[in-house]
Amino acid sequence: MATTTILDTVSPRKPARLAIPQTVRGRYRTIKTVVAAILLTFYFVTPWIRWDRGPQLPDQAVLFDLPGRRLFLFGLEFWPQDLPIAVGVLILGAFGLFGATTLAGRVWCGFTCPQTVWTDLFFTIERLCERLFGKDTLLSNVAKAIVQVTLAIATAIGFAAYFNDALTFPHALVTGAAPMGAYIAVGVLTLTTWLFAAYAKERVCLHMCPWPRFQAALLDKDSLVVTYQRWRGEPRGKKKVPLRSTLTDLSALVREASSFDAGRGDCIDCQRCVNVCPTGIDIRDGLQMGCIGCGLCIDACDDVMARIGRPAGLIRFDVEGSDSAGSFQKPTVRFLRPKTLLYAILCLVALGSSVFGTLRMKSVLVDIDPQRGQPFVQLSDGSVRNDFSFRLAHRLPTLDRIAIHAEGLPGATLRFADAQTGHEAVHLAVPGNRRISDRLFITAAPRRGPSGRTNIRIVVTNAANGATLEEVETYFWGPAR
Ligand code: SF4
Ligand code: SF4
Structure with missing residues (x-):
C-alpha cells in the first residue's frame, strides 16, 4: 500500500521562530484546551476518589498497592496473576493508536500525549508571566521558574498519589513521615517533569520520541494529515492588493482562485503558522516528522485568510488520495479500508480477551x-x-x-x-x-x-x-x- 511522503527531517528553524509559540484562537485550539482540561482533571482528581471496600481495605478508588502486589480499580482488584489482562489492554492501546494514526495522523501526539499536554501548560505559564511582568525581565523569569517548579512538584505528588493513600500522602511528605522511597520518587518525577515540559519542550517530540519514526509506516494516501495547499498558496508573498472575495459559490471561488496571476498565491508569507507551531516547524515545507498534527497552524492560517478575505483551509487536514485534493472541497475520508479494518478487528479481539479475562478472574x-x-x-x-x-x-x-x-x-x-x-x-x-x-x-x-x-x-x-x-x-x- 502506498504511503504518504514524510520528510525525515524537520525544516530548519526560521529566524522568526519564537522561543514561546504565539497564542492562537480557533477550532483546534479549543479542542486542545478542552482535551487538556479533561486529561489534567482526570490525572489530578482520580486518586482522591473514594471507594468503600469494607474495613481494613483501602478506600481509594484507584490504587497501585505495591507492598500488597495488587491494583485496586474501583470495584475490581487485580493481582500479578492477572497480567494477561493488562497485556490485552496494552495491545488494545497499541492497535488503537495505530488505527487512529492511520486514520488521522498524529492526533494522539497533538492532543493527548502527556508531553504535549504538559508542554502546552508550561507554555501558557510562560506567556502569562511575560504578559504580567514583561518579556525577559528578571521578575518574569523568577515567576516562571516558581510556577513551573510548583507545577512539576504537583505533578510528581499527583503521580505518587496513585501508589499511596492520596488523603494522607501530601501531609506525610511535608511532615517528613513518608518513606524515603516516596521522597526519591517525588524528587525524580519533579525533575523529569520540569526537564521535559519546561526545558526540553518540543525537542522531546523532535529528537527523543520514537513515535514519529513509526508514523511513515502507518500513514497512507487515505490518512488525514495537516497539509499546506500548495496549489493555492504559491507563489507566496505579500499582496499589494487586498484579496476581498464577496463570492459565496464554491465553484466561483475556485475560478477566482485559479485565475490569479503568478504573483497572487494565497499565502502572504506572514509566518503566523510557524510562530504558533509548538514544534516550530514550517508546514509549508511539506509533512515532516516534527509535525504533531495539533492543527494550530490551521487555526492561525484560517484567521489570516479571514482577514485578507480568502477562503479558509490554505492549511487543513487533508487526504492526499482524496478526489478533493487540489480543490476547495472538503476532503472525504475512507474510514473503511483494509488497514483500518484489520486494526479494528485486532482491537476488538484484545478488548474481548481483556473483558473475558476480567469476568473469569479467580476470586x-x-x-x-x-x-x-x-x-x-x-x-x-x-x-x-x-x-x-x-x-x-x-x-x-x-x-x-x-x-x-x-x-x-x-x-x-x-x-x-x-x-x-x-x-x-x-x-x-x-x-x-x-x-x-x-x-x-x-x-x-x-x-x-x-x-x-x-x-x-x-x-x-x-x-x-x-x-x-x-x-x-x-x-x-x-x-x-
Ligand atoms: S499563516 Fe497562512 S498565509 Fe501566513 S505564512 Fe502561514 S500559510 Fe502563509
Ligand atoms: S505544523 Fe501545524 S499541525 Fe504540525 S505541529 Fe506545527 S502547528 Fe501543529
Missing part, C-alpha cells in the same frame, strides 16, 4: 507449597509430618473463616503453626485485608503414612457455608518401606 487464590529441605519429619510416636507454606488471597465481598482438610491421606491431621493439636479439618480466620500466610503441618497417623511420595489434595472451603473455594494438588512424603 480465591491458594498456594500450598512443600517446605524446602527435609521432605518429612518422623515423630517419636511413629507418625510422619510434612510442612507446607500456605498462602491465601481472595477478592470475595466477604470471607471471614475458611476450613481446610486433606484428601488421599486417611486419618491425617492438620494444624497451623500456632495450634498445639491437629484435627482432620482446621479452621482459620481470614483478616479484613483478605490475605493469609501461615505454615501448615500435615501429619499422617503412625503406620498409616505412605511409603515414599503420594499425591494428596487439600480442599479449602468457606466455613460459613461449606462452599469449596479451592482444591490444591500436592504431595506427601513418608519414609521408604
Whole structure:
C-alpha cells in the first residue's frame, strides 16, 4: 500500500521562530484546551476518589498497592496473576493508536500525549508571566521558574498519589513521615517533569520520541494529515492588493482562485503558522516528522485568510488520495479500508480477551507449597509430618473463616503453626485485608503414612457455608518401606 511522503527531517528553524509559540484562537485550539482540561482533571482528581471496600481495605478508588502486589480499580482488584489482562489492554492501546494514526495522523501526539499536554501548560505559564511582568525581565523569569517548579512538584505528588493513600500522602511528605522511597520518587518525577515540559519542550517530540519514526509506516494516501495547499498558496508573498472575495459559490471561488496571476498565491508569507507551531516547524515545507498534527497552524492560517478575505483551509487536514485534493472541497475520508479494518478487528479481539479475562478472574487464590529441605519429619510416636507454606488471597465481598482438610491421606491431621493439636479439618480466620500466610503441618497417623511420595489434595472451603473455594494438588512424603 502506498504511503504518504514524510520528510525525515524537520525544516530548519526560521529566524522568526519564537522561543514561546504565539497564542492562537480557533477550532483546534479549543479542542486542545478542552482535551487538556479533561486529561489534567482526570490525572489530578482520580486518586482522591473514594471507594468503600469494607474495613481494613483501602478506600481509594484507584490504587497501585505495591507492598500488597495488587491494583485496586474501583470495584475490581487485580493481582500479578492477572497480567494477561493488562497485556490485552496494552495491545488494545497499541492497535488503537495505530488505527487512529492511520486514520488521522498524529492526533494522539497533538492532543493527548502527556508531553504535549504538559508542554502546552508550561507554555501558557510562560506567556502569562511575560504578559504580567514583561518579556525577559528578571521578575518574569523568577515567576516562571516558581510556577513551573510548583507545577512539576504537583505533578510528581499527583503521580505518587496513585501508589499511596492520596488523603494522607501530601501531609506525610511535608511532615517528613513518608518513606524515603516516596521522597526519591517525588524528587525524580519533579525533575523529569520540569526537564521535559519546561526545558526540553518540543525537542522531546523532535529528537527523543520514537513515535514519529513509526508514523511513515502507518500513514497512507487515505490518512488525514495537516497539509499546506500548495496549489493555492504559491507563489507566496505579500499582496499589494487586498484579496476581498464577496463570492459565496464554491465553484466561483475556485475560478477566482485559479485565475490569479503568478504573483497572487494565497499565502502572504506572514509566518503566523510557524510562530504558533509548538514544534516550530514550517508546514509549508511539506509533512515532516516534527509535525504533531495539533492543527494550530490551521487555526492561525484560517484567521489570516479571514482577514485578507480568502477562503479558509490554505492549511487543513487533508487526504492526499482524496478526489478533493487540489480543490476547495472538503476532503472525504475512507474510514473503511483494509488497514483500518484489520486494526479494528485486532482491537476488538484484545478488548474481548481483556473483558473475558476480567469476568473469569479467580476470586480465591491458594498456594500450598512443600517446605524446602527435609521432605518429612518422623515423630517419636511413629507418625510422619510434612510442612507446607500456605498462602491465601481472595477478592470475595466477604470471607471471614475458611476450613481446610486433606484428601488421599486417611486419618491425617492438620494444624497451623500456632495450634498445639491437629484435627482432620482446621479452621482459620481470614483478616479484613483478605490475605493469609501461615505454615501448615500435615501429619499422617503412625503406620498409616505412605511409603515414599503420594499425591494428596487439600480442599479449602468457606466455613460459613461449606462452599469449596479451592482444591490444591500436592504431595506427601513418608519414609521408604
Ligand atoms: S499563516 Fe497562512 S498565509 Fe501566513 S505564512 Fe502561514 S500559510 Fe502563509
Ligand atoms: S505544523 Fe501545524 S499541525 Fe504540525 S505541529 Fe506545527 S502547528 Fe501543529
